[in-house]
Amino acid sequence: MQQRLPRKIVVLTGAGVSRESGLATFRDADGIWASVRIEDVATPEAFAANPARVHAFYNARRSGLLEEVIQPNPAHRALARLEREWPGELLLVTQNIDDLHERAGSRNLVHMHGELLKTRCLACEEVIEWRQELDLESLCPACGQRGRLRVNVVWFGEMPHEMERIYDALDACDLFVSIGTSGSVYPAAGFVAEARAAGRAHTLELNLEPSEGESLFHEKRYGPASELVPAWVEELLANRP
Numbered sequence: 001m002q003q004r005l006p007r008k009i010v011v012l013t014g015a016g017v018s019r020e021s022g023l024a025t026f027r028d029a030d031g032i033w034a035s036v037r038i039e040d041v042a043t044p045e046a047f048a049a050n051p052a053r054v055h056a057f058y059n060a061r062r063s064g065l066l067e068e069v070i071q072p073n074p075a076h077r078a079l080a081r082l083e084r085e086w087p088g089e090l091l092l093v094t095q096n097i098d099d100l101h102e103r104a105g106s107r108n109l110v111h112m113h114g115e116l117l118k119t120r121c122l123a124c125e126e127v128i129e130w131r132q133e134l135d136l137e138s139l140c141p142a143c144g145q146r147g148r149l150r151v152n153v154v155w156f157g158e159m160p161h162e163m164e165r166i167y168d169a170l171d172a173c174d175l176f177v178s179i180g181t182s183g184s185v186y187p188a189a190g191f192v193a194e195a196r197a198a199g200r201a202h203t204l205e206l207n208l209e210p211s212e213g214e215s216l217f218h219e220k221r222y223g224p225a226s227e228l229v230p231a232w233v234e235e236l237l238a239n240r241p
Contacts, residue, residue, distance in 0.1 A: 005239060006175035006202070007088040010166075011079060012191055014095045016180025016208055020073045020226045021100055023065065042155050051136060051147075058151040059133045062116055065098050066131060072104035075179065075229035080105030082233045087241055091169045095181060095188050097153050112160040112188065114153035123148040160187060170194045170201075177204045177232075180225045183211030192216045206232060 015023075040046050041057040064070070072080075083090050083106055092109045094101055097116040101109055119130040119138075126142035128149075136147045154160050170176065176195035183189045192213055195201040205217040206228045214220055221228050 014181025076104035118152035183213035
């Protein structure tokens with residue numbers, strides 16, 4: 001732990017946090033991309049070619065997320081506690097498209113890869129909360145057009161959300177923490193280098209195993225997120241002003 005307590009913290013979370021709540025990851029050996037081709041369900045071209053197949057894929061993901069057994073785990077709850085109790089600034093950036101951080105209580109949050117429980121209208125660009133199935137007959141509640149809704153997630157080839165806000169926070173932070181992410185997907189994989197480039201940030205990796213960018217972190221701790229994150233938050237809060 002760095003000696004000087006941070007005033008501005010940026011936390012990045014990835015699939016390793018939600019996996020402990022029972023959600024399947026995408027990139028593990030037994031993850032979703034091992035059984036479904038990215039090109040078939042997660043690109044604008046796939047949606048244009050076969051929207052019914054893309055809708056069915058995300059309907060299954062949405063239904064799974066809404067199962068009663070899927071709940072925030074201690075890592076989600078610890079990060080929400082840190083946001084509530086830390087006297088400085090905290091921005092939580094997640095690569096996850098689930099809503100488990102929100103359910104745990106996090107509010108200053110960026111879903112850089114979008115949100116599974118929201119839809120976006122290609123006709124009017126309205127973003128709408130959406131928990132039911134989505135299909136070619138679904139009507140946009142905002143403009144009334146039929147068949148123009150798509151899941152509000154970032155597909156391959158599209159720009160992640162709120163990147164200017166994220167980079168501004170990385171440039172200004174004095175602590176960057178990466179939790180449960182492989183370090184293989186850009187631009188998120190480059191956040192640790194961005195935080196270090198400003199010259200003031202201490203960098204910490206909390207992960208099940210070393211990520212592809214582990215050499216860029218000043219400090220590393222390895223194990224389950226549901227154990228590491230609460231312990232780290234407790235440690236940080238015990239030293240707060």
